[in-house]
Amino acid sequence: MTRSAAISCVAIAIAACSHHRVPVNSWDPQAAAAYLDRRIEWWMGWSGAARDRGTFCFSCHTAMPYALARPSLRAALAEVAPTVPERQLMDDVRQRVRLWGATRPFYTDERHGPGKSAQSRGTEAVLSALMLAWDEARSARLGADARAALDNMWAVQQGSGPDRGAWAWLDFNLAPWEVPDAQYYGAALAALAVGVAPEDYRSIPQIQDRLQLLREYLARNYPAQSLHHRLVLLWASTRLEGLLASEQRQALIEAALRAGFAGEPAR
Numbered sequence: 001m002t003r004s005a006a007i008s009c010v011a012i013a014i015a016a017c018s019h020h021r022v023p024v025n026s027w028d029p030q031a032a033a034a035y036l037d038r039r040i041e042w043w044m045g046w047s048g049a050a051r052d053r054g055t056f057c058f059s060c061h062t063a064m065p066y067a068l069a070r071p072s073l074r075a076a077l078a079e080v081a082p083t084v085p086e087r088q089l090m091d092d093v094r095q096r097v098r099l100w101g102a103t104r105p106f107y108t109d110e111r112h113g114p115g116k117s118a119q120s121r122g123t124e125a126v127l128s129a130l131m132l133a134w135d136e137a138r139s140a141r142l143g144a145d146a147r148a149a150l151d152n153m154w155a156v157q158q159g160s161g162p163d164r165g166a167w168a169w170l171d172f173n174l175a176p177w178e179v180p181d182a183q184y185y186g187a188a189l190a191a192l193a194v195g196v197a198p199e200d201y202r203s204i205p206q207i208q209d210r211l212q213l214l215r216e217y218l219a220r221n222y223p224a225q226s227l228h229h230r231l232v233l234l235w236a237s238t239r240l241e242g243l244l245a246s247e248q249r250q251a252l253i254e255a256a257l258r259a260g261f262a263g264e265p266a267r
Helices: 003-015 029-045 063-077 084-098 116-137 144-155 182-196 205-224 227-237 246-262
Strands: none
Touching (some): 063 116, 116 182, 182 227, 205 227, 227 246
16 A cells, blocks of 8 residues: 555545535635634634743644644645744744753643643653654754654653553543543554654664554554544554554555545544
């Protein structure tokens, strides 16, 4: 299966999460860009997203998809550089990476309940690494901030227990991104970060033990996952080899196509 085919299957099944039918030939990149920019501008300016040291919380449901998707519209819109909202978001990500030891977690045990500090750090570490690795893949150069973000990610990976290889992940009963089983979603995003990082980052000796733990976690817990989480792993498998066996990949493609054509939610 080609990378483009896998990504197409992911897109089909994600669209199936909605019961709305999209009219044929309705794609408007200008409208899509305007919507995305408007949403991220609202998020970055929302008082509820504000955090310490002049930073803001970058979410897995709004900020991360924006960081990954918005640059793909540049060619269609004849944009020669990142937009102002893109730069503002990525500046915030870099700032929090540089201040990793000085900033407070997005959510804390004291204010939001037991476990939230660790969940916040795990989630932030994975999202930071992914957004920066994705951004720097275009230049084929892994800069200091992206390397630091990846180091932070490995530093908070769970090294023992039933969830060894994964990261503590935010749970606010917000499916599918922030629920107990979304820990698998987060681990798949971590695999994607490793896969897209330039300069053959996946092969450096320093990360091999940690990367093996991640691979084992993803394989061990795959059968129990929702279609949504398995599709994120399919996406990651287009960038990092060995995450799915060929028969798993084919079965997942067929499940995605069935969900897409039937208009069923991706459970």
